Amino acid sequence: MKKTTFAAAAFLVAGTATIAATPAQQKANEAAFDASVSADDQLGWLKTMSSAPNQVGSPHDRENAEFLLARYREFGWDAHIETFQILYPTPISTLVEMVTPQHVVLGGQEPPVPGDATSSNTAGALPPYVAYQGDGDVTAPLVYVNYGMPDDYDALARLGVDVKGKIVIARYGVGWRGLKPKLAQEHGAAGCIIFSDPEDDGYHDGDAYPKGGARPPQGVQRGSVLDMPITPGDPLTPGIGATADAKRLTRATAPTILKIPVLPMSYGDAAKLLAGLDGPIAPRTWQGGLPFTYHAGGGRAVKVHLAVRSDWSLKPIHDVIAMLPGVQADQWVIRGNHHDAWVFGANDPLSGNVAMLSEAKALGNLWKQGWRPQRTIVYASWDGEEPGLLGSTEWAEAHADEIRRKGVIYINSDTNGRGSLDAAGSHDWQHLVNSVAADVIDPETGASAAARARAKLLERAYQGRLARDDPQYIAAEAGADLPLAALGSGSDYTAFLQHLGLPALNLGYGGEDESGGVYHSAYDSFDHETRFDDPGQKYGAALSKTVGRIVLRIADSDTPPQRFGDFAAAVGRYLGEIIKLADSRREGDRLREKMIREDAFRIASDPLHPMLPPPAVMRTPHVELAVLEDSVDRLKASAAGYDAAYADRSSSLTPAQRARLNAMLRDIDQLLMNPAGLPFRPWFQNMVYAPGRFTGYGAKTLPGVREAVEERRFADAIAFAKTIAAALDAYSDRLDAAKALVEGK
């Protein structure tokens, strides 16, 4: 520890203080915090933790948990390991081979590459596979389904290609991995292969590893295909913690486990299958980066044998939970990042995990110097994120009542790397994130993280890759706060935000790293990380300083620094998008009807490459959203009223008023939860933010209405508009009451 830190300690808030830090004290705390953040620490921890395969159930996964536990304790935290028992299938055998036109065995473990030390150390790794596929042994003709998304099946139908009884091969991208076999299964496919097309994360992004960082021909993306848009977490204990004695479903009755066998594949292997496909030429946008013509297949030209057998026993997962008790012990600021990986996981997730560990060390140092946070700080290193957000979901479910009662916010990170700050989350925290980004210096350019994020957006617009009416461009151009992206799913914030109603943030640097090229492969290694993703972990340190500031500013605030006007504006923007969406779909429906009536689909079709007309569907009506528009208007007014009142009168609040105000606001997001959940997925209760049913990770805001319009469930859309409106009205009521309180009424 450097001397300056000791000097700064003079400004630390006394541990017994019951009022928040002054701006000067806050600044001194942050300087002291920064002084404890060491990129070298992170590099050392990273090397240790990524030295062996550390997937769920592996010895090194357990060792990493113990390593983390020891560090938290060493840093002065009250830490323990919490273990859950999960149905986690591991492959006993995986087989994929071409049987027609000739016999070629494909698949298997990724080979060592020169210069990547751990790539020759995969004895303890699982072979490339996807978790929660259905096991099976099938031989069938192959059909190429592009990204395997709903509109791809619509296009296949227009080409006259059916996947029933076939094995489909889909490329990674556009939608979440797990939707590809799920949709294949729903369309009657017997099996599914998912491959990494070089157009999407291969040589057209950069030189292949190890020359550069992009995906090499033999790199495979592992992953989960658990049906997480229904429920993440242990598939046998939906909604409850997977403790040893929990009541469990059976594998056969678990709704989130697929029924067909699925394997992932490298593009080196996929090229051998795709090159020989027959059937219609695939549409132009389906042509990928491989050097031949992609056909849709479905005939007898290429037949594949696909077989997967798994060990379906329960395995333990080890969450590391660490606390620094606050003056207000029942107010929890929760911060997490997972520690399990698919193989070595140097970037995903360990780059984020060691940044979090740096924060813990820095906070521990503050603690040791006498600082005591106003609110309790909970740091969680989750296990089992990769197979299904297991560790965070089970912990959230097991402690649901306490989290609902005490949780202030959940702050997540995951992968991290060179580049600019990406921030997503609950929009009332948007200004806080922007303020912090203005105070953190980008390690390579010397500009602030905020300035860098804005400059990147301006450059994209300058190059014509970002529209001038995009809210991000408008904000960047004006030098205003950049909008947070909305959270869908894909990391450990899910259970907190979407099941329990805590606000959440997800933060990470990236965009100049090359981790995408080794994502979920055996080459996501210490060597790749330190050559291509964050040499010297400089951006790891930047992440620590960013998240550390957010934690400190929330934990030590009088009242957590929210701005409800930003939330109201975001909801207004989302409602506007849905109205536009409905209009545009109505126009598309009208055009389809006209074209069917006039036989224009047939007339437009090339008789030698025919495209069938799409099926006739009900035209999108004008959807009654006025009740929701009114509620959004009211929300905007109430939010503006509260924000102004708080800015004006905050300093005159008595401690009792302050306590009542904080209690009012702490759980305000829980008003946005629908106890009945979203259609088809009761576990997801947040009516503003959700992952899409057909995007998987990607957010669908106001999902009850938006997805109903997309899926032509127009009665649902109208009903949900009312339900959301009522929730927003309750939210406005709460803000109005908070305003009255602040104004002393």
Add this chain to the structure above:
Amino acid sequence: MKKTTFAAAAFLVAGTATIAATPAQQKANEAAFDASVSADDQLGWLKTMSSAPNQVGSPHDRENAEFLLARYREFGWDAHIETFQILYPTPISTLVEMVTPQHVVLGGQEPPVPGDATSSNTAGALPPYVAYQGDGDVTAPLVYVNYGMPDDYDALARLGVDVKGKIVIARYGVGWRGLKPKLAQEHGAAGCIIFSDPEDDGYHDGDAYPKGGARPPQGVQRGSVLDMPITPGDPLTPGIGATADAKRLTRATAPTILKIPVLPMSYGDAAKLLAGLDGPIAPRTWQGGLPFTYHAGGGRAVKVHLAVRSDWSLKPIHDVIAMLPGVQADQWVIRGNHHDAWVFGANDPLSGNVAMLSEAKALGNLWKQGWRPQRTIVYASWDGEEPGLLGSTEWAEAHADEIRRKGVIYINSDTNGRGSLDAAGSHDWQHLVNSVAADVIDPETGASAAARARAKLLERAYQGRLARDDPQYIAAEAGADLPLAALGSGSDYTAFLQHLGLPALNLGYGGEDESGGVYHSAYDSFDHETRFDDPGQKYGAALSKTVGRIVLRIADSDTPPQRFGDFAAAVGRYLGEIIKLADSRREGDRLREKMIREDAFRIASDPLHPMLPPPAVMRTPHVELAVLEDSVDRLKASAAGYDAAYADRSSSLTPAQRARLNAMLRDIDQLLMNPAGLPFRPWFQNMVYAPGRFTGYGAKTLPGVREAVEERRFADAIAFAKTIAAALDAYSDRLDAAKALVEGK
């Protein structure tokens, strides 16, 4: 000839009539015309004409001219061959080889492919080359310049890569071929290679030839790199006919011949060079269809030896000119298609040439049955189009005065194939083209050509590939006349439209053919044409029926069927585009200034893959276009006034009035010519339609203003707005006078 034709002959207009055909007579003539059009004829002629290489100067080029002459005479036309003497360089030796990192000889003639009979008959063909490159022998490092367009050089500068003294390799596409070496030369490059990237016309469009019709790895696109945006035609006789005794420039003083050596290349060869390039990774949009990472090069990794030596002697070209004299002999309806090719040219140009020959036979049959056209019909089969629009340009220059005095319209075709009707040209003829398209039946779907073109546009919009505010979509959706595309250059209409001020049309079917995959290669053969482009020449027959109707309806009209409101609307649309363009560039300039001021380009740049800021340039001002806006308003009013008056009063015109009216309108487009020409290219005089200086083929409408805005010559923009306004005012004056005449005032 079928019996029905003889029956229809009863309705033929008597040859001595001085008034035009009635609608019933016109219809009968068209039916008789159709009956003479034979796809089998076309197939037979095509087989003969494409049986041997027929480039300029070859024996078979001469034989084809003689063959055509004999056919026209056989069909009853007054035909002759008109010969010009052209500086046409043919390669004595072409050499391209990689010398670093290893020695690999590239280039040479395309090899035979199975199933393509003529591909083994290339003894009389020239090796792959481009005409009018500069000859030379250079060895230098290679730089990849994407499409080699101006913005590609801007991007290279931001990457810090200089092409001075280097050999550049550009891919075909985006801009016209000849601009690539011209811009390379202007940037100081020592040589230029142009290759066919498979992303642009290779395997991602369809299976490679001969399995499918797309470009095979060894296919090379030949072509001209004459600086045609300055002047097409013989480079030694700009502006005058290249007769034997014409006064000639020398090769050294000819402004349109390049100074550096250039060769075209297949992607099979280009892959060997590109795979090894060093330097920065090329931008994402520069990555093509080859299976590796494209780098910009410029270092020592890849060095190339490029050498070309040519025979620069004069060669003869043979235009075949055929006439059917009209009752009004001094009114010429001119129709052309070239007959020379790069090798066999079954699709380009013979598919169009044999369709034209069918028209000539059908018109000859009408003539033999006693029909006499009201106006003289001139059919021209041009030679030397490929190297530089030689035959049409020299003929137009040699007969300029007569064409200006007699020409009513020039109607062109070139390649043709399966698909829908593409029509471009002078917009007062838009309604005529649409009316004809409504009367011609698509041979594969049974719909009219007009319905098919509309259905294709609706399908594109339905698939999200055509914007709902595109004028084409708006017209298709409304069932209205589809807008003609504006003519730039790239075929034989150029001299007529842009040098002499005749209105012009260019017509062809396509979009479902695969001729793009063999364009300008030795595989553009009879076998490719009959397998992939127009099996049975059914679309050849459709083209004959389309153009034949246009010729008949113009030749036999009282007054040629123009609608000036369509022209005025098009000019108004183009002016609107320019105003938007200036606004958008001003906004881009403002953003660039702000980003330079705030150092945002540097801050946005990835320090490991740096992008330099663009240079500061003068901000686009508000350009004074009000005078032009007023003229366009007046043009719209005058056009509407004339169109309405003519529709109302046409039937009451006396023969003398009719003659005066026709004289007024025949040369009205010549009012749009600027005798001083366009900036930097006095040969191009049309102030409404021109090929772009930096597009080569693609049209730039109102070029004097549009290109001035694009090229930041703002004073030119203002000056040209006035010049165009004056021309449009003169056009309006003429229409007003015509209206007064029609109204008997």
